[in-house]
Each structure stands twice: as C-alpha cells, then as structure tokens.
Amino acid sequence: MPYTLHRGDALTKLSELPDNSVDALITDPPYNSGGRTSSERTGRTARAKYTAADAEHNLANFPGENRDQRSYGYWLTLLLTESYRATVESGTALVFTDWRQLPTTTDALQAAGWTWRGIASWHKPVSRPQKGRLKQSCEYIVWGTKGPVDPHRNPVYLPGLYTASQPRKGRVHITQKPTEVMQELVKICPQGGTVLDPFTGSGSTGVAALREGRQFIGIELSDHYADIAEQRLERALAQDDYDLAGPEA
Ligand SMILES: C[S@@+](CC[C@H](N)C(=O)[O-])C[C@H]1O[C@@H](n2cnc3c(N)ncnc32)[C@H](O)[C@@H]1O
Numbered sequence: 001m002p003y004t005l006h007r008g009d010a011l012t013k014l015s016e017l018p019d020n021s022v023d024a025l026i027t028d029p030p031y032n033s034g035g036r037t038s039s040e041r042t043g044r045t046a047r048a049k050y051t052a053a054d055a056e057h058n059l060a061n062f063p064g065e066n067r068d069q070r071s072y073g074y075w076l077t078l079l080l081t082e083s084y085r086a087t088v089e090s091g092t093a094l095v096f097t098d099w100r101q102l103p104t105t106t107d108a109l110q111a112a113g114w115t116w117r118g119i120a121s122w123h124k125p126v127s128r129p130q131k132g133r134l135k136q137s138c139e140y141i142v143w144g145t146k147g148p149v150d151p152h153r154n155p156v157y158l159p160g161l162y163t164a165s166q167p168r169k170g171r172v173h174i175t176q177k178p179t180e181v182m183q184e185l186v187k188i189c190p191q192g193g194t195v196l197d198p199f200t201g202s203g204s205t206g207v208a209a210l211r212e213g214r215q216f217i218g219i220e221l222s223d224h225y226a227d228i229a230e231q232r233l234e235r236a237l238a239q240d241d242y243d244l245a246g247p248e249a
Contacts, residue, residue, distance in 0.1 A: 003206055003216040003233050007226045010198035011075075013219045014082035022217060023193030025083040026185055026205050028096040028177055030064035032072040059174045060224050062201070073104045079198065080112035086196065090150040092188045095142045096122075096177070105142045114144035122181055123163040141185070154190040172228050173202035182208030189214050203229030210236040 006013040067075060083093065093114050097105040102119070110116050120141040127137040162185075164178040186208045189195050193214055197205040200218035202225055209216040210233065218233075220226040 002210060002237065003218065005200065005203075005206070005218045005220065005226060005230055005233065007220060007223065009221055010079055010219045011082060014079065014086060014198055017082075017086040017196075017217070019085055020088045021194070022083075022086050022196040023088055023091050023214075024186070024189035025080075025087055025091075025093040025095070025196050025198075026182075026188070026209075027083075027094070027197045027199050028175065028201065028205070029076065029079070029199045030062070031096075031098050031101050032065055032067045032069075033098050033100040059172065060222070062174065062222050062225060064199075064221065069104070072101070073108055076105065076108040077111045080108050080114065083196065083198065084113045084146055087146050089147050090153055091146045093142075093144050093146075094120075094185055094188060097140050097142055099136065099138075099140070102140055102142070105140075109142055109144050114146060115148075116142070116144045117149070118143055118160065120160040120162065122177075123161060124165060125163060126165050143188075154188070154193075156187050158184065158187060172232075173204075173225060176202050177204045179204055179208055179211075183212055186212050186214050200229050201225050203232040206233050207236040 080093065080095070087093070093109060095105055095109060106116055106119075120143060121138045122141065123138050125137070127135055129135055162181045164181050167176050167178055182204050186195055186205070189209070191213050194217060195205060195209040195214050196217045198219040200206060200220040203218065206216040206218050206229065216233070218229060220229055
C-alpha cells in the first residue's frame, strides 16, 4: 500500500514509527496563533479563529488550537524530535506556520535536532487588506535537514515562493492547503521515498505525495477529517483528479 493513515494523537503514533523510516516530514500543525488572553485561547474554536463571519462554508472544527505560547513551543519541540528520530540521515523537514509562530517554529525545529536551512513562503493573492497595516498575505514553510544536505540523493531545484489561493471549490478543511503547492513541496522527498504528515487534516500532503510518486504516512486525530483524508487518498490512488465536492480549484 503506498499510504498508511494512522488515527490518533500525533505524538503517540509518531513514537511507534521505526527509526530512520521516512524521507521527509511535511506538515501543517495547528498554529495555536493569536489569542492574547487565556479565554481567547481556550474559548475560541479553530473554526471561529480561521473562518470569516461571512464565510459560506460550514466546515467542521478541528482540535489542538488551545495551547498557550510556552506549551505550544514545548509540544512542537517534542513532535519535531520524534519526527527527527523517524527520518533518515539527510532527510528533510518542512513545517508550515504563520508570522506569529515563526520564531517559535524555528526554535522548536532546531531544539529537536534539525539543521535549520531557511524559510519558504506561501503567498495567498486573495487576502484581506487591513487599514493602516501591511497585508498578511503569506504563510511560511520553515525547513531544515537531519544533518547535511545530500544533493546527490535528490538533485532538484525548488522555488522558495509559492503563489496560490486557498482551495475554494471542493474545500473540505478549514485550513486546507492547495494541492498544487503541496505537489511542488513533496518534490523535496526523493522519487519513491516516504513523506510523513502527523497532522494530515483532509490529506492534502498525502494526495500530493501519491500524485508525485511518493509514499505517504499520515496521522490524524479527528475521525471526521481522517475519513475525508482516506477518501481523498483513495481517489488520488485511483488517479481521479476530482475531489469530494468536484474538481479542485
Ligand atoms: C492545520 S490542520 C492540517 C490541514 C491540512 N494541511 C489540509 O490541507 O487539510 C491540522 C490538523 O491536525 C489535526 N490535529 C490536531 N491535534 C492533533 C494531534 N494531537 N494529533 C494528530 N492530529 C492532530 C487537526 O484535527 C487538523 O485536522
């Protein structure tokens, strides 16, 4: 089977993966961003946080968005440490984050043992202008390697800037990443190698991995999103470019 989807908590399931068994960690954890007060952090669902009041969709909430800043940094370090152990020498980590959590994410990556190599950007052309402020039109991909980069293992030239809108048509997750961006990012994993995403969500990383000839190991805590990911992964395997609600945007 070119993919495995584990249902459950990322830290618990990661600890069950063998050492040196995956080629690239590519993941989009809950950002735990914003929320200046305890009640803002614990009282607000991911849905309330990421969904505009006038949004037309009715997508399900997801867990893991209520940690305070210190525990988020600690938790992310544990996750990246377990992922490091499971990754081969010269393997890669690509971790999505936003501007608020960028410093914490680069700290956690390095504390976990990875060598920090840089930051790529996902530019979203359709983002809300804010009066008197610079527009927040990017999310970031913090990346690093386990030890040295081995250019012979995977001789690719990849961009550091990706422009794409968040999927609209066929969107099935609140923070769904565009498959076209993920299809470029999974090329950091050698052909036929294994991509790990412990925060699978609706399975965008896995769909991209399968479409690009990589294998995939996913972990997802929410049964609702694990079901969706499984359906999308099966469709990708059947080389069906159509998503749950029709063609992807
Ligand atoms: C930011 S979303 C990922 C979205 C994904 N990139 C996509 O395109 O659909 C993070 C996901 O992590 C899941 N999650 C939260 N806490 C988790 C945990 N402790 N273990 C495993 N999954 C978790 C959430 O249910 C959510 O679906």
